[in-house]
Amino acid sequence: MDHSQVASEPRPKLKIRPITLFLLAFLSLSSWTTEITGQESELREIPAVYQTLQGKFPGILSTITPETSTLKIGDSTASLKDLVQIEFSGKVAESSASANLILREGGSWRGRFDLRRLDGGDQIYWNSPSLTQVLELPLESIEKYLATGVDESELGEGSTDSDFLLTADGAKLTGILESLDMNQITFDDESLGLLKIEWSKVRAFQLVALDDEPEEPAKSGFSIDVVTRDGSSPKGLLVKIDTEEVRIQSGSSQEIRIPVDRILRVNFANDRVxxxxxxxxxxxxxxxxxxxxxxxxxxxxxxxxxxxxxxxxxxxxxxxxxxxxxxxxxxxxxxxxxxxxxxxxxxxxxxxxxxxxxxxxxxxxxxxxxxxxxxxxxxxxxxxxxxxxxxxxxxxxxxxxxxxxxxxxxxxxxxxxxxxxxx
CATH class of the missing domain: 2.60.120.1060 (NPCBM/NEW2 domain)
Structure with a gap:
């Protein structure tokens, strides 16, 4: 082979196809857009009305944590201890029908059981329109369950020493709720014995508190309850409020995150109110x-x-x-x-x-x-x-x-x- 001849041959030019140029331009634009969008998210302003012990004041939502001492509301400031409520402007309640889960620690969640995950164990799984993730709770944290369209008054006073279940055909069962699984509830009635009741036939149930549950010491912090657009009203200790979400710690020490866009108002427990x-x-x-x-x-x-x-x-x-x-x-x-x-x-x-x-x-x-x-x-x-x-x-x-x-x-x-x- 004549190497000198090979060396003298011109180097082939790199060919860039039009589709390659388009992809490079798109990726560059996407990166720039993501950067700008991130900046806008950080700078997003959420109108809110702050109710304090001194009155109501319109303002912009600011970040609040348990370490926050004062809030800047417009041209004035207020102590976090004087805060009673934050109401988000322009948000309206939704009227969609859903079941209601009332918790023993206080508060409630609208939504439905995630039946696919129920396996008869001690944990339950709940889907709520106000949450981006499935809520996992211990069974003993439930006080009442109300199917879609059922009012709490239908349960009546219930029993103080037995579980209570109301069926769709009007039967009122008293005994022990044994388990929940994806197809049915297993209930041991005092008169009828062990029953397996399909979910479609369950109207409501109420669980008594277990006597052997140890009483946990009260946790320190700011107690709040959140009212969402779908009618949920969870309660817990304040972890953080910012322009993206409200984070609370539930009684079971679970941290729950609720998007701000789903919230009507946040109420702060205050001894003076x-x-x-x-x-x-x-x-x-x-x-x-x-x-x-x-x-x-x-x-x-x-x-x-x-x-x-x-x-x-x-x-x-x-x-x-x-x-x-x-x-x-x-x-x-x-x-x-x-x-x-x-x-x-x-x-x-x-x-x-x-x-x-x-x-x-x-x-x-x-x-x-x-x-x-x-x-x-x-x-x-x-x-x-x-x-x-x-x-x-x-x-x-x-x-x-x-x-x-x-x-x-x-x-x-x-x-x-x-x-x-x-x-």
Whole structure:
């Protein structure tokens, strides 16, 4: 071979196909986009309304941990110990039907059992629209299970020393719930013996607390409960709140992460805040007068029909549902400073033909017999109306709802998120 001839031959040029150039450009653009998107995620601003002991203030959500001492809200600052609630603006509740799992430690989860994972063991698996991962819990952490469409009141008082199961055909079983698996519940009834009940035939069940469960010492930290768009309300200790998620530690020491986009509000336990529903009225006057038909009675944490409290598209876990005419009187205790909350017509007051003159009532608050707020005429079209009333140096207050114009049967009124701020 003539090597000199080979060396003198021109080196072949590298050929780059058009598809290669396209891929290189795409990868470069993707890398740049990812970098920019990451920066935007870090700088994402989430509008929020902070409720403190001093009032409500709009602001932007900031990172909160147990080590946080003060919060910057707009141009002002507030102590974390004074924080009562964070409400996320623009979020609305969802109305999709789902089962409800009520936990012994407090709080609840909407969703359904992950039946494929149930194997009859001591662990249960739960899917919730508010979680990106399956929730794993010990069976003994469950207090109640309610199938889709079942109200907690259907369980009644239940039993204090036995498990209780309600079937779809109305049977009420008392005994011991042995296990849960993907096809059925095994239940040992006191009278009927060992039963295997398909999930489709289970309406609800309630489990008693085990006497041999050791009482764990109380954990220190900030206790919070989270209200999600699907109606879940888990409780736990604050781990972290940021623009992406809320992280809490449950009673079983499990860390739970809930995306911020799924959350309506976060409530902070505060010794100076007392929900009005923790107290009982000392005087109740309801109805249209002696001898006149009036089948309704006020409800705690429900509307007057016994359904969840809802005003417009907003749902509330705490409050009082009434029907006009209604007067609920409460005693003011030493140390009570302020009464805060909202008043509005329940969503069920909206007439089918959306008549504006129907489904309204007149709200007012009296302190020591004198009008301190109102009267305000509120209809089903109105947003919740806030109030803040001073209670210092007073002895009692009354929540009053009078009949509005139109058909009386739709005068379903709510006092929601009503709480007393104490010294």
């Amino acid at each position: 007392v929900p009005l529903t923790d107290r009982s009225p000392i005087k109740v006057i309801e109805g249209l007068g002696e001898g006149r038909w009036f089948p309704w009675s006020w409800q705690k944490d429900r509307n007057v029909l016994g359904a969840p409290l809802t005003i417009g598209a907003r749902s509330f876990d705490k409050g009082i549902g009434v029907h006009s005419n209604s007067l609920l009187s409460f005693k003011i205790e030493p140390g009570d400073l302020t009464l805060n909350g909202f008043a509005g017509m329940d969503a069920s007051a909206k007439p089918k033909d959306e008549e504006s003159e129907i489904g309204n009532a007149r709200f007012s608050i009296l302190v020591d017999g004198n009008v301190a707020w109102g009267p305000h005429d509120i209809s089903w079209q109105d947003a919740p109306r806030p109030f803040s009333i001073s209670l210092e140096g007073k002895t009692g207050f009354t929540l009053k709802v009078d009949m509005g114009s139109g058909i009386h049967i739709l005068d379903r009124a709510n006092w929601v998120a009503t709480q007393i701020i104490r010294q």
